[in-house]
Amino acid sequence: MRVVVTGAAGFIGSHVVDALSGAGHEVLAVDAPARSLAPDVARRTWAEVAARPGVVAAEADLAVDELDAVVAADVVVHLAGRPGVRDSWGAGEAIAERDNVRATRRLLAACLDRPAGQRPKVVVASSSSVYGSAGRRPNREDDRLNPASPYAASKVEVERLTGLAAGAGLRTVLLRYFSVYGPRQRPDMAFHRFVEAALHGRPLPVFGDGRNSRSFTHVRDVVAATLAAAAEDLEPGIAVNVGHREHVTVRDAIALLTRALGVRTEIRWETPVAGDATRTWADTTRAEELLGWTATTGLAGGLAEQIAWQRGSRTGDRAMAEGAGVG
Ligand SMILES: NC(=O)c1ccc[n+]([C@@H]2O[C@H](COP(=O)([O-])OP(=O)(O)OC[C@H]3O[C@@H](n4cnc5c(N)ncnc54)[C@H](O)[C@@H]3O)[C@@H](O)[C@H]2O)c1
Numbered sequence: 001m002r003v004v005v006t007g008a009a010g011f012i013g014s015h016v017v018d019a020l021s022g023a024g025h026e027v028l029a030v031d032a033p034a035r036s037l038a039p040d041v042a043r044r045t046w047a048e049v050a051a052r053p054g055v056v057a058a059e060a061d062l063a064v065d066e067l068d069a070v071v072a073a074d075v076v077v078h079l080a081g082r083p084g085v086r087d088s089w090g091a092g093e094a095i096a097e098r099d100n101v102r103a104t105r106r107l108l109a110a111c112l113d114r115p116a117g118q119r120p121k122v123v124v125a126s127s128s129s130v131y132g133s134a135g136r137r138p139n140r141e142d143d144r145l146n147p148a149s150p151y152a153a154s155k156v157e158v159e160r161l162t163g164l165a166a167g168a169g170l171r172t173v174l175l176r177y178f179s180v181y182g183p184r185q186r187p188d189m190a191f192h193r194f195v196e197a198a199l200h201g202r203p204l205p206v207f208g209d210g211r212n213s214r215s216f217t218h219v220r221d222v223v224a225a226t227l228a229a230a231a232e233d234l235e236p237g238i239a240v241n242v243g244h245r246e247h248v249t250v251r252d253a254i255a256l257l258t259r260a261l262g263v264r265t266e267i268r269w270e271t272p273v274a275g276d277a278t279r280t281w282a283d284t285t286r287a288e289e290l291l292g293w294t295a296t297t298g299l300a301g302g303l304a305e306q307i308a309w310q311r312g313s314r315t316g317d318r319a320m321a322e323g324a325g326v327g
Pocket of ligand 1: 008013032033084103
């Protein structure tokens with residue numbers, strides 16, 4: 001199968017490429033690392049991704065570049081975009097509009113422009129943030145959407161465009177990812193910041209009072225759901241929650257993290273982020289029924305993997321810096 005992965009230099013995208021390459025698929029990895037929230041991290045990941053067997057890496061900015069060649073595939077897994085609620089306020093709103101909405105509109109249009117019969121199936125990344133905060137039960141896909149930030153609003157628009165493309169004859173599926181973590185997690189995300197702070201002996205920076213809860217979902221489980229969605233024949237335009245069915249408070253997650261780190265940690269409480277959900281909680285019935293998927297990685301073990309990766313990448317950085325000094 002020939003698969004295009006956009007956002008391939010990113011956290012989730014790089015894992016999706018690894019899995020596809022490992023399974024022997026032909027992969028066109030697409031990204032514009034300069035558009036990343038963390039361009040230096042994306043450039044490093046990009047170089048690693050480009051070296052995988054069966055992978056061709058093509059730099060393209062989906063918001064401006066010609067996309068005809070990009071969409072010549074059996075499946076497009078569209079993960080490129082500007083993630084994050086916190087950074088989407090102020091100047092971030094225009095970036096979310098450009099890299100989430102405009103990029104997706106252009107990508108879908110390029111797919112629709114292909115002759116019928118040669119159009120790829122398109123798997124599109126959405127987010128739990130489209131729901132706003134969950135109430136006393138987990139969010140189901142047919143719940144009313146209640147976006148509370150420019151980022152969430154951009155994902156609602158991405159979903160609307162994807163639905164229109166489905167109506168126009170494109171096989172699309174929307175995956176609503178819930179707080180993904182694990183090795184290569186983005187540096188702006190909570191666990192990455194907590195581990196980094198702890199490893200430097202600094203207090204953990206926590207937005208709000210730590211009572212917020214999330215369906216934290218390990219990236220390995222997210223990749224499995226994404227590949228299953230790419231393979232299954234689903235009703236065009238359908239949305240599927242990709243989240244762990246248990247939600248855990250930030251305080252409880254920090255307790256697990258501290259135990260796994262084996263260090264004493266202090267907390268620096270920071271002003272809550274506007275638009276951040278107090279609770280995200282995934283109802284996974286649809287994913288179980290349609291994809292045969294459920295998240296199986298527990299938070300304690302998953303966090304230990306992320307900590308091991310962050311410890312290893314710090315050692316790598318130090319070795320590189322020392323090597324540069326000697327040279
Ligand atoms: N990580 C999560 O917890 C999470 C949760 C919900 C939804 N999502 C969504 O999943 C997708 C992947 O998230 P991630 O955490 O891997 O983010 P990421 O920032 O690590 O990866 C996104 C990649 O997209 C690329 N990109 C941005 N604009 C582009 C453009 N115009 N053209 C080409 N490439 C562009 C960036 O360079 C980056 O490498 C995003 O759409 C995000 O909104 C992520």
